[in-house]
Structures are given as C-alpha cells and as structure tokens.
Amino acid sequence: MNRPIRQYKYLDLVMVAFVTVLICSNLVGPAKAAQLDLPLIGAVTFGAGVLFFPISYIFGDILTEVYGYAYSRRVIWAGFAGLAFASIMAYVIVALPPAPGWPNQAVYETAFGSTWRIALASLIAFSCGEFVNSFVLAKMKILTAGKHLWSRTIGSTIFGEAVDSALFYPLAFWNSGIMPNELVPALMLSQFLAKTGVEVAFTPITYLIVNKLKKAENEDWYDRQTNFNPFKLDPRD
Template identity: 60%
Template sequence: MTTSVSRYKYYDFVMAAFVTVLLCSNLIGAAKAAQVTLPLLGTVTFGAGVLFFPISYIFGDVLTEVYGYGRDRRVIWAGFGALVFAALMSVVVLSLTPAADPFNREYQTHLDAVFGNTPRIILGSVTAFWCGSFVNSYVLAKMKIATSGKYLWTRTIGSTICGELVDSSLFYIIAFYGIWSDKQLVTVMIAQYILKTGWEVVMTPFTYKVVAFLKRKENEDYYDRDTNFSPFKLRA
C-alpha cells in the first residue's frame, strides 16, 4: 500500500539530513564556546553549534513549503526522538565505570567534558527545539496561504524570525536562568538570535534552489488549507 509520504522520491533524504544536522549541531558544536568580532556588537561569545543548527530550520522551511506542515511535523518528531535518545545514551555511557587503565580513565574525563551536559541544558535544548520548530513550520504554512504562494523569502525569513525567537528564549531561560546574570543571559540570547536568523537571510538563494528542485521533481507544492495544526498528530 502506497502512502502519501512514501510516494515522494526525496522526502526521506530530507528527513535524514534534517536529523543529522540536528544531532551533530547539538552533540559536536554545543560544547565549544567560540568568539567572533561583529560590527556594533564587538566581540561576541557563542556556542559553535550555532553555525550549523540554523540549517535545521532551513530544512524545516523546505519541508513545509514543499510537502506541507503535516509531513514536516513527522520530521520534527523524528528529530525530537533522536535528541531524546542521544541524551539517554550519553547518560548511560557516561555513567558506566571506565576500565582501570590510564587511557580509559583520562578518556572518561574528555567524554564528561564534551557530552556531560547538565539536565537543565538537555531539557532546554529538547524543549526549545520542539517548540521553535513547530512555530517555524506553523508560521510558514500560514504565510504561504496568506501570500498565495508568492514571495518565498518572506515566509522563510519570517518563520525563522518567529521560530528562532522561541527557540533561543526557551533554551537560555531553561538552561541558564539563575546561573548567569540577567545581563549576560540577555546579551548571549540576543547575539545567538541574531546569528541564527542571519544565517537564514544568507542562505535564502540556496533555499530557493532546493525548493524549486524539490517542487519540480516531486510534482508537489502543498498548501495547508485544511490541515489540523495540532503538534501531537503523526498522520501527515
């Protein structure tokens, strides 16, 4: 039996790419604090994962624009499940007693440093991703109807502005409120938000090309006119 999802040629590949970017940006880049000097803002400290995490929002835009909110909803839940499993696996692996040789004892300290995120950071990351991604998809789907499918750039940038605002706000409040000073919390939150949304603007020509390619190859340009926007449904 062929479903409305399995008939697409590239949907599964986009889903896999989305989950890959999501996991890598949360596991590889999140542990490193980097610095960059920006006009007006000066030297800004940020998590290295911010360079790649916004790509997941680009995939979210592409999925909603081409396949619709319902099919992007399935991808968001796949990403959510992958993040939860990765967090669970990290906890289990780190809790195991390392072998008694010098190499493994030292290696354990490196694993703790890279993957030993506090429960607040894990909760903040998972919650912020889930809420921000659904806001991004919902706003884009509604804007597509409002603009009759025209002006794609307004939807990709507008939805990212809303989604990243929710994502950045929730993550830093959940993970660091009461630990950082209010001034530091707001400063880092704003810097991250600007960097993330700026990525969307820079990547707009790329998004246009991917969307045009997929619409042509999939023969699909979905409008969510009768969509149930509940985030808790898995049916496309």
C-alpha cells in the same frame, strides 16, 4: 481533511538530513566556544553550534514549503526522538565508570556531559520553535499565494528562533550557577540574531533546493484545510 498519501522520491532523504544536522548541532557544536574577528565589529565569541543549528530550520522551511505542515510535523517528531535518544545515550555513556588508567574521562564529560536541565531545555525549545516555524510558514504561504518565498522562510524563522531562544536560555541557565542571570537576556538576543542571520545568508540555497524539490516531486502543497494539532502524526490530517 483526507489528504491522499503519496510516495515521494526525496522526503526520506530530507528527513535524514534534518535529524542528522539537529543531533550534530546539539551534541557537537555547544561544547566549543569559538571566536571570530569580524570587520567593523571586532572579536565575536559564540557557541559553535550557532553555525549549524539554524540549518535545521532551513530544512523545516523546505519540508513545509514543499510537502506541507503534516509531513513536516512527522519529521519534527522524528528529530525530537533522535535528539532525546542521543541525549540519553550520552548521559549513560558519560556515567559509566571509566576503565582504570583511561585518561580521557574529564575530556569526555566536557564534550558530552550536558546536564539533564540543558538537555531538557534543548528538547522543549527545539520542538516548540520548530512547530512555530512550520505553522507560520504554512500560514504565510496561503497569505502570500505562494509568492515571495524569502518572506516566508525569513519570517517563519524569526518567530521560530525567537520562541526557541526565549525558552532555551532561561530554562537552561536561569538560576543555574553556570552563568550570572543578567547575562542570559544578552545571550538570548545575540544567539537569536546570529541564527536568524544564518537563515538570511542561506536564502539563495533554500530557493535552489525548494525549486528543485517541487519540480522533482511534482508537489507544492498549500495547508488550506490542514489540522495544525502538533501531536497528530498522520500526514492525511
């Protein structure tokens, strides 16, 4: 397919927002365990990043729905590069010898000292989950003839988050000594449900942004002849 290249008004801003949310959710959120008392459920403990990481999937939905899979693919790789760079920088800075008398090394290591295994698991899970999310949404858009946006955003997130959770938690924690193996499946399920719940809750906002972007960009792309190879970067494919 030789898709014509267009200059979009807001594509670069959406990409920056996607990468920013992704890096913040992976570097800021996981360091804190939070607890909320919910009606009928009681106390629920979760990693704080679960509140923000699903927003990257929302941006992925917006990108694919408006601009198509090829542009979303480029943004996903930009996010992968940004996350990889941030992880490497965090590792290097934590490893630097602290100045004599500086009292915060232990705190810094707790906040930013993810092991190589967790960082690698995050990169693998993110890239696979995001590509599945984008692929499913693009195909569902054709199947639904562009109707019922909610079914695509929620449906694609279910598949994407399922892949993400199924990869990240075993790769990061199975036989790691950080937590018992028997807790890993329960953590996978709880995080999957929580992340999908955030997507459902944000559906009205997704509708609002998608509709405004389609009108502003004069674009509503259907991936009928798109090459879905995730390793291509040319948006004309």
